[in-house]
Amino acid sequence: MSELRLHRWLAGRLPELTSRLSEELRRQVPFYAEQPQAVLDGPLRQAIEANLRISLRVLEERRSFNAEERAEVIAWSARRAEQGVPLEAVLTAYLLAVELCWKALMEEARPDEAEELGALGLHLFGYLRSATPAVTLAHVQRHGEQQEARRAMLEALLSGAPAGELASGAGVPLAASYEVLVLRTTEDGDLTASQSALDAYAEARVLARFDGGTGTALLPVRADLRLDELVAGVVSSSEHPVTVSAALAERTENVPVALREATEVAELVARLGRPPGLYRMADVLLEYQLARPGNALAQLAAKLDPLDERPELMDTLRVYVRNGHNRRQSALDLQVHRNTLDYRLRNIAALTGLDPSGAEGFRLLAAALTARALC
Structure with a gap:
């Protein structure tokens, strides 16, 4: 039968199709484009050949996936997931494989083989319909397992428990620091x-x-x-x-x-x-x-009590401290004249006993503001 001829022809082109698909993946899928040639010639090629063999076997016997073949597809997909291959890259590989096989069959088929060619096309799409859920399931299961393993690894590290054995299952290497x-x-x-x-x-x-x-x-x-x-x-x-x-x-x-x-x-x-x-x-x-327990914090905060009735002085002090005792910038931020700022600073010194113009007074007033925020 012509269908068997096309099938035998397709099976004989398996190595060639595998190589073509590998190159198309490198060209069209960013993930594979970043992989070294050893990966494309090794694990990727093995996965492509295994899946094409399953498809051709199912095609020859004119049937759907059986449980054993479905498990094999899931196993191959689980390996890809463990190696960090994203689901979208794997699904693209399946789509490209069917596309390449279909194009090759159309180029090879004779005019009198249109009916058989159509049957092969339906089979290829049927294979894709069966394989896609299996592939997705493998990745989802593996993703869920890795999420749980990452969560366990994180909790172990945060609690001080050994985490080395969890790293492989989490897909995250254990760092030195x-x-x-x-x-x-x-x-x-x-x-x-x-x-x-x-x-x-x-x-x-x-x-x-x-x-x-x-x-x-x-x-x-x-x-x-x-x-x-x-x-x-x-x-x-x-x-x-x-x-x-x-x-x-x-x-x-x-x-x-x-x-x-x-x-x-x-x-x-x-x-x-x-x-x-x-x-x-x-x-x-x-x-x-300053935030440590003790009376010092309250005593330091109390240094600013005399300013409670003078909110303009408290605001001036906050701006002045924030600007690192920069008078010009503080006056600009407060939208007041430099003389007004100096007048307020003198009032702060008079009320608190701490001169914001001096290094020691400024340091203590800044600390007192922090103490107030912490009390």
Whole structure:
């Protein structure tokens, strides 16, 4: 029968079709274009040949997939998922395979083989209809398994438990050291999109968890790590203000300590109402010490009690401290004359006993403002 002739012809072209499909994938699919030739000639070629053999066998026997063949397709797809091949790349490979086979058959078929050619085309589409759900199922299952494994690996690292054995199942290598990040935004904000920003910067999946306006992430340390650039990307990708506190864990067993430090910094930054951006302990050392339990904080805050009845003086002090005792900028921000600013600063000195124009007085007044924010 002519259908068997076309089938035998197609089977004899299997190596050629495999090579052509490999080249088309490299040309048309960005993921495969970035892979080394060894991958295209090795795992990819094996997967293509295996799936084409299954299709040709089913075609020759004029039947649908059986359970064993479906399991084999799922197994091949699961291997691709484990190797990090995205689902869209795998599905494109199946579509291109059917397209190449169909074009080859149309070029080979004789005019009197139109009916048989049509039957082969229907079979190819039937194969695609059967294979696509199996492929998708394999990736979805593997993705779910990897998500659970990544979650378990993250929790293990954050709690100080061994995480090495979880790395292979998570598809995330265990790093020697991590930047522990604590992310915060407003109550109505959502930090879930930050995962994409973290992954894009790291060029790999980053261990992270998000719950609405809060998040925790472990960023592997590398030589070219520019945390400020990463945070700038996270901040710009959010519709709400985002603060990121960071602490270095030089060894994996230090992750819980770094997490506590980053969390304390995040809470302190929130209490102080700091603007969006990146913060480390070094950025809030004074504030951190002031926030320790004791009477000193209340006593320091009380230094500003005489200004409670003079809100214009309190506002002036805040602006003056924020500008690092820059008189010109403070006058501009307050929209007052320099003489008016000097007059207010003299009143602050008279009421508090601390001269904002002097180094020691300025330092104590700045600390008193921080103490007020923390009380």
